[in-house]
Amino acid sequence: MAVARDRGTGKHTLSLAEGLVLCLVRERPTYGLVLARLLAPDGSLGQIWSVPKAMVYYALRQLELAGLIRMTKEQRTSRGPARSIYRITPAGRAAAEAWVSRPAEHVRDVRSELMVKLALNDRAGVDSCRLIRAQLALLVPVAAALDDRLRAAEGFERTLALWRYEAMTATMQFLTALADPRAGASPETPGPSGPRRSDRES
Numbered sequence: 031m032a033v034a035r036d037r038g039t040g041k042h043t044l045s046l047a048e049g050l051v052l053c054l055v056r057e058r059p060t061y062g063l064v065l066a067r068l069l070a071p072d073g074s075l076g077q078i079w080s081v082p083k084a085m086v087y088y089a090l091r092q093l094e095l096a097g098l099i100r101m102t103k104e105q106r107t108s109r110g111p112a113r114s115i116y117r118i119t120p121a122g123r124a125a126a127e128a129w130v131s132r133p134a135e136h137v138r139d140v141r142s143e144l145m146v147k148l149a150l151n152d153r154a155g156v157d158s159c160r161l162i163r164a165q166l167a168l169l170v171p172v173a174a175a176l177d178d179r180l181r182a183a184e185g186f187e188r189t190l191a192l193w194r195y196e197a198m199t200a201t202m203q204f205l206t207a208l209a210d211p212r213a214g215a216s217p218e219t220p221g222p223s224g225p226r227r228s229d230r231e232s
Contacts, residue, residue, distance in 0.1 A: 050079070062083075209229070
């Protein structure tokens with residue numbers, strides 16, 4: 031099966047499931063069943079973003095094909111088949127570090143991708159402030175564009191623009207509070223770019 035690659039760099043493009051699995055293998059050599067339990071809906075990471083067991087094993091195969099992890103040995107058990115133990119490679123470690131430090135490209139991915147990366151950083155004892163600030167910086171121009179669209183929109187287009195604007199406002203307030211807990215978020219906090227709509231429209 032072909033491995034997904036970035037057309038510009040030729041490197042393997044990590045899906046969310048693959049990034050999760052790769053970072054978990056980076057923590058310590060492990061096998062698929064342990065990962066599947068962590069990423070099950072009731073697992074410590076699965077409660078944030080769950081990955082079906084079959085997808086976990088698919089991700090392991092893809093990462094191995096890409097040279098980011100390797101199977102080091104099989105662990106014999108008293109019950110069932112032997113377990114394949116996976117260990118990260120130097121290329122995999124570099125890929126994991128780059129992936130977990132990169133902000134989500136879209137605001138819709140903050141709930142999934144960014145939250146997962148924050149959780150992984152917490153497990154590794156890594157400060158996420160740089161990642162949070164990078165996420166804020168990436169969303170600022172998107173927020174400004176949404177604000178402009180809301181000002182010009184009419185009819186249902188305005189309803190849709192308002193929904194996206196409010197979602198962006200909440201996301202920006204959340205990230206700002208994470209970046210500086212002392213700042214907090216209050217009902218009077220400005221929107222993504224300038225005063226709130228009620229101030230503009232009054």
